[in-house]
Amino acid sequence: MIRRVILALTVVAGTCAGAQELTERIGATTAAQELRVRSTTDLDVLRPVLERFLDTRPGTAILYEQWLSNNLYRRSVTECEAGTPGADLVISSAVHQLVEFVNRACAASHVSEATARLPPRLSWRDELWGITREPAVIVYNRDLVPPEEVPRSRFDLLDILRNAPDRYAGRIATYDIEASGLGFLFAYADSLEATTFGGLLEAFGRTGAVATCCSAEIMAGVLNGDYLIAYNILGSYAFDLAEENPDLGIVAPSDYTLILARGAVVPRGARNYMMATQLVDFLVSTGTQDTLRRANLHIDLDALLEKGAVPDGTGASQLRAIELSPKLLVALDRHKRLLFKEVWQNAFSQD
Incomplete structure (x- = not known):
């Protein structure tokens, strides 16, 4: 598993300024039709689900392109504005960008029994659907962080950085x-949920915390001891890696835990609209959700308790779902985004 993470890091490092990270065709070489899927999800994680989808469709193959989220968003919008067919299905963890994509009238509509069963927070305009349930977690190196210093909440993390700033300097x-x-x-x-947000930014700046692009890079750094603790890491990748690397500790913060639903959209003008919508239905179906659960892409409260990431007695109210709704458009408002980035940059540029 660590080899997979290091490999992913190598690929990302060579392509951050370019286009997709990798491209691979899945399915029979003789398949007559091809479905182009562009996604921010590591192919190794999603491959079993895609192969199951193709098992009953021997005449179809999937051309899978793995992208960084910002590059994928820019490419998708450019193709929409130009009226140029690109992906048949786009899957991204940066769901605020997908909400904006839908709001630009760039997505095609689809209604089915499978999508109708989704709760309102996981579907918007019949054009955007949430296909996973993934927490934002704190990860740490079990060998290097004393048990009494493991942060179980954001308040704990603040206390640790205040009480032991030298030990954690440059290692968050x-x-x-x-x-x-x-x-x-x-x-x-x-910034919307936490009273601790300003304090955390100040503490990150004071202790020289490191901001970098990618889950793979961050978790590899935690495992090799470059970092002791990493904050707000996508839990699906963390739990997947921890299964073969017990030195990686994982905490879902007890004050609240953000839950992300990775989103899927079918771009307007997709060449293979019908097959793309079939894949959407397949991804949100009960059977596939069970497969996603085994791949750590569907992590609910029961799973967090089972994995020991939250203490017994944790309630569902501590899980805060990021809704697929127009509320996320505010995150992309140019003025607000610039102000938010300025606050962030001021914290991470401190000496």
Whole structure:
């Protein structure tokens, strides 16, 4: 598993300024039709689900392109504005960008029994659907962080950084909100939810916390000891990695835990609209959700309790779902975004 993370890091490092991170065709070489899927999800994670989808469709193959979220959003919008067919299905963790994509009238509509069963917070305009349930977690190195210093909440993390600033100087990591659409979304959601947000930014700045682009890079750094603690990391990748690397500790913060539903949209003008909507129905179906649960892409309260990421007695009210709704458009308002980035940059540029 660690080899997979290091490989992903190598691929990302070579392509951050370019287009997709990787492209792979899945399915029979003789397949007559091809479905182009562009996604921010690591292919290794989603491959079993896609292969199950293709099992009953021998005449179809999937051309899978793995992208960084900001690059995927820009490419999708450019193709929409030009009227140029691109992906048949777009899947992204940066769901605020997908809400904006739908709001630009760039997505096609689809209604089915499967999508109608989704709760309102996981569907918008019959054009955007939430296909996963993934927490934002704190990860830490079990060998290097004493048990009494493991942060179980944001308040704990603040106390640790105040009480032991030298030990954690330069050894706290989180997503760079300019390089990572997901990182921006989590930080923005924190600014709305947490009374601790300003204090955390101040503490990050004071202790020289590191902001970087990618889950793979951050967790590899935690495992090799470059970082001791990482904040707001996508739990699906963290739990997947921890299964083969017990040195990686994971905490779902007890004050509240953000829950992300990775979103899917069918771009307007998709060449293979019918097959794309079939894949949407497949992804939100009960059977596939069970498969996603085994792949750590569907992590509910029961799963968090089972994995020991939250203490017994944790209630559902402590899980805060990021709704797929127009509320996320505020996150992309140009003026608000610039102000938010300025606050963030001021914290991370401190000496």
